[in-house]
Amino acid sequence: MTVAGAGGAGDFIADVVREDNAKGTFSGRVQTRFPPEPNGYLHIGHAKAISADFGIAEQFDGICNVRFDDTNPDAEDDEYVQPILDDVAWLGFTPANVFYASDYFDQLYVWAEQLTAAGLAYVDQQDAETISAQRGLFGRPGLDSPYRDRPAEESLDLFRRMKAGEFADGAMVLRAKIDMRADNMQMRDPVMYRIRRGHHIRTKNQWVIYPMYDWAHGQSDAIEGVTHSMCTLEFEDHRPLYDWYLNHLELPFDQPRQYEFARLELTHTVTSKRRLAQLVAQGLVDGWDDPRMPTLRGLRRRGYPAAAIRSFCASIGVSKTNSRHAIEELEHHVRVELNRVALRRMAVLRPLRLVIDNWPVGPDGTPVVDWVEVANNPENADDGVRLVPFSGSLYIEQDDFREDAPPKYYRLAPGREVRLRGAYLVRATAEVVKDQAGRVVEVHAVYDPATRSGQAPDGRKVKSTMHWVSAPHAEDAIVNLYRHLFAAEVPGAATGDPLDDIDPDSRETLTGCKVEAALKNDRPGAAVQFERLGYFAPDARQPMVFHRTVTLRDEWAKLQARQQADSAR
């Protein structure tokens, strides 16, 4: 597996556009399009294409349209259209227009009639298997169809009757007459139209013939005035066909050109709509927006900021070589962004009660509450501070206390002193309360009233600062922690089936977490950092449910260092 390095990948498409502009090609006009098929939700791979398509337009003061590639009524559904547009908008891009390939069905048909009349296309009445067998194999020429040289008028008549619905599905196809001996398999008389009685999401039952992708795509580009048409590398050998069709038509604008770039692949991730649909259908995830899904809606629910996805895409750039990027590289961009914007909060995921034995009681006999001031985000003074209630009854993490602590354990242990974040230094006493199973359920400590600043006046040092929540003030929360949905770096590498690499424990749901009450009043959807635990996103639908977006530890720097060491060897 190649794991691509970070950033700076030269953007060869920008170079092409710059050259075109210098030469005056397209009179300096730059127009791109993002062409999703409405047969599923967008995923992180599409984000790369969207960033490239909109990015080039933005960079050169051009425009970018969304064009739905709705040429296959069997696969497509209206339910995907609006979510796709919403996801593009969420990513931060605004299409100049929203078009549909089906907007051009009439024009495509007229052009197909012209090619047929000119003897450049013919109706083939053989079945699909025969046509496929005659195409031959790579390196071996194909065979001409017996219908290849039928008179143009005959093909034209049949094509018109295909359109009129006179023939059954699959009875015949319209094929371009190019070259059955071409080295490029795409050029061996590709099918342009097939008969299919399906219900189309927009044209309903108006058509019974549908254009194939290749016949629709370049022509749609040309009709809209696209200049640079970007797609992924698997379409590289379709480019001669893209050009062939356009070369034989009268176009309203300068002829568009196709450029191919590498698909985005990530470790521990699948980016194929078909596979993602399988995960949903088999109930392996909760739906398309499950926070473990690499769909844009899944990532958004997980708390990935759109800005982080954009900066990741900008940093990897577009290149011509396929490579798999480490998911840690994407996570790195997420952390950088969240570090900037996330509000700091305290949350205790696995609570252990900490009682401060010497905490004062007020004149009325109730324990004092001391409101300590804590910064909302040390990275951004504008986020201000908040007052957090400190009391004699707190929660700390179970992990942060050990009754029999080894010497290198710097957190709380009998006789050891730690700092409670934003508040006092406390020292654990020997008193612990255990349940019947012998588990520690309550720890006792004394606090030093002179350390409210977090510093001891005598200058004594403590080795750790821990987070905490005041028990009487805490709110209950549910917190979901995640591991990669696919345990293997390359899902399916071993068996061919990515589903074999699903980690059945990729989600851990913790109930009974104790969190700061401030979280109840935070801006809806605001990203938070739970101190020491990671970045979290409040669930969009359920109150007081949080998803861990990423942990705090940046693995990407480590990975890069390892890669450098590897390549130096």
Ligand code: ATP
């Ligand atoms: P999938 O294989 O997931 O179904 P697709 O290519 O069929 O993807 P489309 O809706 O046709 O999905 O894709 C719209 C655009 O997004 C196309 O230009 C396609 O090349 C691009 N795209 C799809 N997947 C990726 C990816 N992993 N990396 C980069 N671009 C992608």
Ligand code: MG
């Ligand atoms: Mg596609």
